[in-house]
Amino acid sequence: MLASLLSRATAADLVTSGDWTRQINAAxxxxxxxxxxxxxxESPVGVTLVSVSNTSGGAWRLKVRRxxxxxxxxxxxxxxxxxxxxxxxxxxxxxxxxxLSNIDAxxxxxxxxxxYVSLQFEIVGxxxxxxxxxxxxxxxxxxx
Numbered sequence: 001m002l003a004s005l006l007s008r009a010t011a012a013d014l015v016t017s018g019d020w021t022r023q024i025n026a027a028x029x030x031x032x033x034x035x036x037x038x039x040x041x042e043s044p045v046g047v048t049l050v051s052v053s054n055t056s057g058g059a060w061r062l063k064v065r066r067x068x069x070x071x072x073x074x075x076x077x078x079x080x081x082x083x084x085x086x087x088x089x090x091x092x093x094x095x096x097x098x099x100l101s102n103i104d105a106x107x108x109x110x111x112x113x114x115x116y117v118s119l120q121f122e123i124v125g126x127x128x129x130x131x132x133x134x135x136x137x138x139x140x141x142x143x144x
Contacts, residue, residue, distance in 0.1 A: 012143055015053070016049070018047050018049055020044075020047045020048070024037065024041065024126055036128055046082065052114050059111040061144045062094075063107065067139070068138055069138060072125075075124070076100075076125050078097035078121065080120055081093070081094030081108045084117065085118065087113045089111050091108050091114050093107070
């Protein structure tokens with residue numbers, strides 16, 4: 001009889017799409033030759049879209065972190081939620097930028113299914129004192 005009272009847990013699905021490449025060059029000098037680089041660079045709004053489905057109406061938290069690649073320690077990568085998407089559930093939080101590191105950080109939370117929740121990224125700390133290189137990293141999303 002006890003077995004009939006237990007419910008089977010199911011995992012929700014997380015789908016992300018998007019990619020952002022930002023080439024920083026002489027056009028990003030604040031006042032032309034001999035000046036400093038503009039230190040902050042934002043991606044287009046909605047450069048990454050996140051969809052959460054098969055939640056059965058349950059609550060969830062979206063976490064994110066940087067992973068791998070060549071990344072300078074003086075440069076920061078941030079992410080923020082800039083749109084609610086659509087669906088039967090809701091999403092909350094994540095409007096201010098969240099700094100990314102190699103440790104999961106929560107961006108936002110919600111409940112139920114949401115599609116096309118839009119995100120925006122920002123690179124901060126760019127400077128002419130950085131060694132020229134092709135810096136890159138991956139962003140890993142986790143749904144709890």
